[in-house]
Amino acid sequence: MRSTAPGRANPAYLVVGVAVALLTALQGVIVVAAKSERWAGHWANTSAAVGWATIWGCCIGSAATAWLVASARRHHYEHLIQASSRSCFAIYRSSLLTVALGSLVGYAVVLGYAVSTTGPRAMHGQLSAVELASTLAAVPLAIGLGGVAGRLVPALLAPIAAAVAPYVIYMLLVYADAYSGSVLFSDISLSDQVDRTYLSLPVELLLGRAVFWTAVGASLLCWAMLAGRAAYAATLVASFGLSAVLLTAGTRFEKPGEYEAVCFAGVPAICVDRAHEHLADEYVARIRSAAAVVPGFDFAATTVILVEGLAERAGQPHGEGSATARMLLVPVVKGNTSPAHQIDPTALDAAFGAAVFLDPCLRASGANGEAGVTDRLRMAVPLYAWWLAMRKAPLDGSNYPGELDVRSVLAEDAAYAAALDGFSRLPRADQAAWISANQDRISRCQALPLP
Amino acid sequence: MRTSTRPRTRVLLALAFATARGVTLWGVAAYAALWLLIGVVAQFSMSALGLRFAPPGSSSLDTVAVVFMLLPAAALASSTVSRATELEAVRARPILRAQSLWMLVVLGAGSIGPWATSFALPQAVDRISYVAAWCIVFASVLIVGAISTVMVASMCTMGLIAAFSTPGLVPWEYNLMYNVTASRAAALLGIVLLLVGGCLQVVRHR
Numbered sequence: 001m002r003s004t005a006p007g008r009a010n011p012a013y014l015v016v017g018v019a020v021a022l023l024t025a026l027q028g029v030i031v032v033a034a035k036s037e038r039w040a041g042h043w044a045n046t047s048a049a050v051g052w053a054t055i056w057g058c059c060i061g062s063a064a065t066a067w068l069v070a071s072a073r074r075h076h077y078e079h080l081i082q083a084s085s086r087s088c089f090a091i092y093r094s095s096l097l098t099v100a101l102g103s104l105v106g107y108a109v110v111l112g113y114a115v116s117t118t119g120p121r122a123m124h125g126q127l128s129a130v131e132l133a134s135t136l137a138a139v140p141l142a143i144g145l146g147g148v149a150g151r152l153v154p155a156l157l158a159p160i161a162a163a164v165a166p167y168v169i170y171m172l173l174v175y176a177d178a179y180s181g182s183v184l185f186s187d188i189s190l191s192d193q194v195d196r197t198y199l200s201l202p203v204e205l206l207l208g209r210a211v212f213w214t215a216v217g218a219s220l221l222c223w224a225m226l227a228g229r230a231a232y233a234a235t236l237v238a239s240f241g242l243s244a245v246l247l248t249a250g251t252r253f254e255k256p257g258e259y260e261a262v263c264f265a266g267v268p269a270i271c272v273d274r275a276h277e278h279l280a281d282e283y284v285a286r287i288r289s290a291a292a293v294v295p296g297f298d299f300a301a302t303t304v305i306l307v308e309g310l311a312e313r314a315g316q317p318h319g320e321g322s323a324t325a326r327m328l329l330v331p332v333v334k335g336n337t338s339p340a341h342q343i344d345p346t347a348l349d350a351a352f353g354a355a356v357f358l359d360p361c362l363r364a365s366g367a368n369g370e371a372g373v374t375d376r377l378r379m380a381v382p383l384y385a386w387w388l389a390m391r392k393a394p395l396d397g398s399n400y401p402g403e404l405d406v407r408s409v410l411a412e413d414a415a416y417a418a419a420l421d422g423f424s425r426l427p428r429a430d431q432a433a434w435i436s437a438n439q440d441r442i443s444r445c446q447a448l449p450l451p
Numbered sequence: 452m453r454t455s456t457r458p459r460t461r462v463l464l465a466l467a468f469a470t471a472r473g474v475t476l477w478g479v480a481a482y483a484a485l486w487l488l489i490g491v492v493a494q495f496s497m498s499a500l501g502l503r504f505a506p507p508g509s510s511s512l513d514t515v516a517v518v519f520m521l522l523p524a525a526a527l528a529s530s531t532v533s534r535a536t537e538l539e540a541v542r543a544r545p546i547l548r549a550q551s552l553w554m555l556v557v558l559g560a561g562s563i564g565p566w567a568t569s570f571a572l573p574q575a576v577d578r579i580s581y582v583a584a585w586c587i588v589f590a591s592v593l594i595v596g597a598i599s600t601v602m603v604a605s606m607c608t609m610g611l612i613a614a615f616s617t618p619g620l621v622p623w624e625y626n627l628m629y630n631v632t633a634s635r636a637a638a639l640l641g642i643v644l645l646l647v648g649g650c651l652q653v654v655r656h657r
Contacts, residue, residue, distance in 0.1 A: 027613065034619040056613050063606060156473070156529040160521050160605035171515045175495060335619060 010094065013068070017098035020064045024106025027060070028053030029113045037334035037342040039114070041121035041278035044196035044255075045341065046114045047131035051191040053110040054138035058166035058190070061103040061139060065146025066153070066162030068095040069224070074155040088225035096143055096221075103139045111135075123277045130203050133210035134190050141190070141213045142166060144220030151224045183250040188212065188242075197275045197339075198259065199252045208244025215241055261313040267291070268299035268328070272306040275339075279306075279332060282343050287330060290352045293390070295428055296436030297356065302326040304355075307339055326443050328355040333400035346391075350399035353387035358404065361445040376445050381409055382420035383442070383450070389424070419450045426451060468549065471535040478526070482560070485523045490568030492516040496576050498616075498629050511629045512576065514616050517584050521612070524585075524592040525605040527561050531593075531652050532601070550656045554649045561589050561645075580634040586641025587627060588612065593648025597655045 031052050032039075039045035069092060072078040081091055115127060149162035176185035186192055187201075188209050194201060215238035222231035258275035264284050268291055272280050283306065291299045303325070305311050311327050333347045334340035361380035385406045388395050397405030410417045423431065434451050435442070498511035531554065533539045539546065565585040569578045591611055596604035614620055615628040623630055627637035 027610075030620065031617055034617060056617075059609065059613075067602060154473075154478075156601055157522065157525055159602045160525045160609065163606065163609055164518055164521055167518055168515055171497075171518075175497060175515075178497065 020102030061142030069150025144217030212241030295432030
């Protein structure tokens with residue numbers, strides 16, 4: 001067995017450090033990329049999204065620490081450490097620093113990925129350093145939990161027990177949030193799910209929870225390294241951090257600037273808010289190309305908006321009050337996120353079709369308290385189904401959450417299927433002529449039979 | 452002269468065999484306590500954030516319960532390895548039969564926990580999903596453990612659970628852990644993998 005001088009870094013630790021860095025970076029990039037529609041292109045969300053890498057990243061750091069700390073028991077030389085004149089900290093210093101460095105490098109890679117994704121797209125704002133404090137706090141927390149597991153849990157099981165611990169803590173806070181209804185539990189979590197598009201969290205809260213978790217990790221580590229006084233001091237610091245979280249939990253600041261409308265003249269006119277301005281070029285191009293393929297529909301007096309209430313903020317004529325002006329709400333939906341920060345072309349096509357053909361009737365049915373199949377829907381559903389089929393989008397309601405399952409509606413009522421079949425068989429010129437002649441009635445959802 | 456081994460000697464030998472694999476009374480009690488903990492946590496039936504909801508009438512597995520399954524799985528897998536390698540190396544009889552019997556005991560111990568706690572699950576939680584998740588977790592630890600260490604095997608299995616529990620990563624129709632409509636296929640796959648894992652462990656330690 002190769003020996004190393006006391007206090008010197010064992011080359012074997014380098015392998016552990018590299019493995020921790022690689023695994024942390026890999027899982028972090030995958031986790032963050034899997035939900036890119038929630039942050040890509042928006043700095044505030046990007047800053048918070050890096051923290052998602054800590055959910056499993058903390059488990060990796062914790063497991064590696066436990067493996068290194070438990071190695072003395074695994075290889076039956078713990079009595080040598082106990083008899084050593086050096087402190088536990090001095091003995092484990094290099095191994096703990098290696099894990100810390102590996103974790104930091106892993107998170108830095110995740111940060112680099114997020115910054116390189118958002119940087120070229122974002123139109124305003126900047127990376128928030130305060131939001132990254134929680135990510136940094138995950139490193140001492142992981143080492144603290146791993147240190148305790150490495151000293152207490154049976155040597156062979158210590159790494160997996162240490163890996164489970166951070167995730168269980170994270171999920172217990174989720175449980176507490178769900179069952180108690182208190183926002184404190186979600187706010188104190190290392191990685192919260194608050195959407196930063198229109199809201200921001202107070203700096204005191206972000207720093208408070210970073211201090212809390214850092215101090216908890218330090219306290220656990222000091223306890224595991226038999227440094228009782230330092231553990232006590234770290235516990236005091238943790239209580240200060242917790243106080244800051246308790247005082248500011250639930251506080252949110254609105255960002256009025258993000259609601260400002262940015263409008264693009266043309267046919268149709270299109271308005272997006274500043275929060276989604278980074279999507280504007282693609283959104284405008286896709287909406288105009290979709291509008292161009294609706295045969296016979298005149299969009300000259302139409303304003304397409306990305307989120308509700310934009311038309312009023314932009315000073316555009318409101319569809320309800322004007323005889324000719326129309327307003328179409330076409331949200332950007334991707335996965336379960338609406339409005340998203342990335343465009344799913346199929347979902348946008350479906351949302352545009354729904355805004356043109358389906359939404360007027362759903363709104364009218366809702367306003368009149370009508371339920372079930374109505375004459376209004378008899379016209380709207382086949383037109384929407386025809387649009388989806390024309391754009392090669394699925395008809396099973398999977399384009400966006402809450403979409404009408406057109407296929408089952410058509411299967412339930414033969415009249416719908418017959419109307420769709422009849423309209424689809426018409427020559428394109430006849431479809432255009434019918435839509436052109438009836439576009440006002442379609443927009444107002446005045447029931448009329450399809451040709 | 453024909454010799455016979457008395458039953459008491461057989462029991463002592465079996466106990467020595469188990470002790471050499473790290474089995475202690477406290478360990479068995481801790482194993483039972485872990486399953487009790489999993490049974491209690493499974494009552495919450497809260498799957499990882501953002502996962503799609505299960506069809507009406509059934510409920511997805513609790514993610515913490517699935518993550519906790521790693522602990523009994525790693526404990527059982529670590530008991531397949533002998534701590535007295537010097538004695539094993541000079542034993543008079545071939546190890547294959549004893550190791551096969553031991554694997555049956557380990558697999559049996561691995562079946563008692565989920566079977567017993569499945570009766571305490573809420574009505575809404577799909578029992579087949581629960582057992583299937585355990586089979587997949589345990590089989591993964593055994594299979595990867597057969598070609599590496601228990602630590603590597605349990606970490607790889609945690610990676611597998613993380614992949615299934617991270618929203619948006621594994622398509623829902625292929626999510627064998629949480630999609631109750633795929634629970635029967637998952638159970639079948641889990642049992643087959645468990646048998647494969649058991650065989651690999653026997654072959655590894657023969």
